[in-house]
Amino acid sequence: MTRIMTRLMHRSLLLLALVLPLGAGAARANEPRPPSVTVATASRGEVRDLVIVTGSFVAREEVLISPEVEGLSIVEILVEEGDQVAAGQVLARLNRAMLDVQLAQNAAQIARAEASIAQSNASIAEATANKSLTDQQLQRTRQLQTTGVASNDQLDQRLSASRAANARLDAAHHALRLGEADLTLARAQREDIALRIARSEIRTPVGGVVSRRTARVGAVAAAVGDPLFRIISEGAVELEGDIAETTLAKLKPGQKAAIDAAGWDRQLAGSVRLVAPEVNRANRLGRVRIALDGTDRPPLGSFGRGLVEVARSEGVLVPLSAVMFAQGAVSVQVVKDGLVETRTVVPGLRADNRIEIRQGLQAGEQVVAVSGSFVRNGDRVTPIALAAR
Numbered sequence: 001m002t003r004i005m006t007r008l009m010h011r012s013l014l015l016l017a018l019v020l021p022l023g024a025g026a027a028r029a030n031e032p033r034p035p036s037v038t039v040a041t042a043s044r045g046e047v048r049d050l051v052i053v054t055g056s057f058v059a060r061e062e063v064l065i066s067p068e069v070e071g072l073s074i075v076e077i078l079v080e081e082g083d084q085v086a087a088g089q090v091l092a093r094l095n096r097a098m099l100d101v102q103l104a105q106n107a108a109q110i111a112r113a114e115a116s117i118a119q120s121n122a123s124i125a126e127a128t129a130n131k132s133l134t135d136q137q138l139q140r141t142r143q144l145q146t147t148g149v150a151s152n153d154q155l156d157q158r159l160s161a162s163r164a165a166n167a168r169l170d171a172a173h174h175a176l177r178l179g180e181a182d183l184t185l186a187r188a189q190r191e192d193i194a195l196r197i198a199r200s201e202i203r204t205p206v207g208g209v210v211s212r213r214t215a216r217v218g219a220v221a222a223a224v225g226d227p228l229f230r231i232i233s234e235g236a237v238e239l240e241g242d243i244a245e246t247t248l249a250k251l252k253p254g255q256k257a258a259i260d261a262a263g264w265d266r267q268l269a270g271s272v273r274l275v276a277p278e279v280n281r282a283n284r285l286g287r288v289r290i291a292l293d294g295t296d297r298p299p300l301g302s303f304g305r306g307l308v309e310v311a312r313s314e315g316v317l318v319p320l321s322a323v324m325f326a327q328g329a330v331s332v333q334v335v336k337d338g339l340v341e342t343r344t345v346v347p348g349l350r351a352d353n354r355i356e357i358r359q360g361l362q363a364g365e366q367v368v369a370v371s372g373s374f375v376r377n378g379d380r381v382t383p384i385a386l387a388a389r
Contacts, residue, residue, distance in 0.1 A: 034379075034380040035374075035379075035381055035382065036383075036384050037335070037369075037375055037382070038368070038370065038383075038384050038386050039335050039369055039385060040318060040319050040367055040369040040385075041366050042318045042357065043316070043317055043363055044316055045354075046313070046314045047314075047315070047348075047351050047352075047356050048311070048312045049309070049310050050308065051243065051310055052307060052308075053241040053306040053307075054241050055288075055304060056239075056240060056300075056302065057238070057240075057301065057304050058237070058239075058240045058301075059211065059237060060232075060234075060238050060289075061232075061234075062211065062230055062233070063204070063208070063230070063231040063233050065091065065204060065205075065231060066221075066223050066227045066228060067202055067222070067223060067228065069199045069200060070221060070222055072220070072221055074092055074217050074220075074221060074228075075094065075095045076217070077092045077213070078092060079213070081213050083209070083210045084208075084235070085204050085207060085210060085231065088203055089203060090202065090203055091202045091210075091215075092215050092228065093202070094200040099193055099196055099197045100197075103190070103193050106190045107190075109186040110190065113182040113183035113185075114179075116183075117179040117183060119179075120172055120175040120176035120179050121176060123172035123176075124176060126172075127169035127172045128169055130169075131169050134164075134165040135162055135165075138158040138159055138161070142158075204231050206231060206233045207234060208235050208236075209235045210229060210230070210231060211230045211231065211232050212229070212230040213229055214228055215229065232297075232300075235295070235297060237292055238289045238292065239289070239292070240290075241287075241306070242280070242283075242285035242288070245279045245286055248276075248286035250310040250311075251272055251308060251310065252310075253271075253272050253273060255271060255272045255309065255310060256271050256308070256309055257272060257306045257307060258270075258307045259290065259304055259307075260304065260305045260306075262298070263302065268292055268296050268298075269292070269294065270293055272288065272289075272308060274288065274289040275288055290308070311349055313348055316356065316358075316361055317354045317355070318354070318367055319353060319354060319369055320350060321353070322368060323357075323371060324371040330345055330347050331344045332360075332367045332368070332371065333367060333368040333371060334361070334365055334367055335381060336366070338381060338382065339378065339379070339381075340368070340375050340376065340378065340380075341377060342376070342377040345358075345361050346360060366385075369386045
């Protein structure tokens with residue numbers, strides 16, 4: 001009887017030992033699964049901070065060329081739009097026939113003035129001789145009058161003749177000065193005519209490329225109105241664009257840029273040349289100019305986009321959406337062994353929807369891909385890796 005009772009107790013304990021583990025496993029199977037969250041793996045890489053400048057291509061310095069002499073018609077045009085020109089090159093010629101006539105008339109005026117001067121010099125020589133003779137006669141008459149040989153009438157005649165000789169000499173000198181003045185005027189007029197003749201050839205003061213020509217053969221040149229030619233000085237073309245004032249401070253002259261031009265199948269190299277010192281008060285935009293390197297010249301006025309690299313760094317990168325910015329603090333939610341840890345970090349550069357983490361996170365750690373996804377510090381989650389892009 002005792003043996004039978006002992007066997008029954010052993011069987012009961014064995015059945016209990018088998019039932020208890022099955023019950024615990026069923027209980028764990030009924031426990032709810034932690035919520036799933038998408039995580040991204042922090043990785044090391046390079047990030048560049050790029051500023052986009054969009055605008056149009058313009059000439060760095062556009063020289064406007066208009067005629068410097070008016071009233072003459074255009075008889076010849078020597079360049080076309082797109083031509084390369086050198087400083088001093090003739091672009092067009094004006095009709096100078098009227099100026100040639102004026103030059104011939106001026107030559108006659110100069111010859112006349114020179115002849116008048118020669119005649120005045122001869123008159124001065126004659127008047128000087130006459131004056132010397134009358135002065136001598138007057139002196140002898142005065143000596144004779146003291147001895148009673150010459151009368152007062154003779155003295156008056158000699159005195160009158162001396163005064164007339166002095167007047168003729170003064171008149172000759174005045175005629176000489178008048179002739180010299182006429183000669184000076186005629187020579188000045190000659191210089192003016194020569195200058196107008198020189199300006200009948202319209203020249204460019206700088207070398208470059210002809211961007212526009214409005215000159216037409218037969219048209220009368222005028223200094224007012226549209227210029228006859230527009231020259232891109234030295235052929236230098238730039239991309240001009242406006243950017244927000246918050247971004248303007250990042251740009252500095254000399255920064256390298258990659259430029260996409262409308263119609264071009266390759267990027268053009270350039271660098272920031274000018275950052276405007278003021279911002280438009282109406283739209284809060286600042287002006288930037290990017291100079292092109294090399295000899296490539298997109299058409300003026302065409303659209304362009306420049307990518308200016310303002311900073312570059314290499315470090316730990318995570319998606320920008322994984323970072324929380326709240327009350328001056330920056331943090332990420334790190335997932336380790338299924339537990340969420342909110343960790344404060346130090347951010348760096350941002351670009352292409354990625355952000356550099358300079359402190360607080362190591363490469364290889366997983367972070368919640370979308371910060372603030374209804375998980376908090378200490379929550380247990382089921383991580384799901386973010387699909388690679």
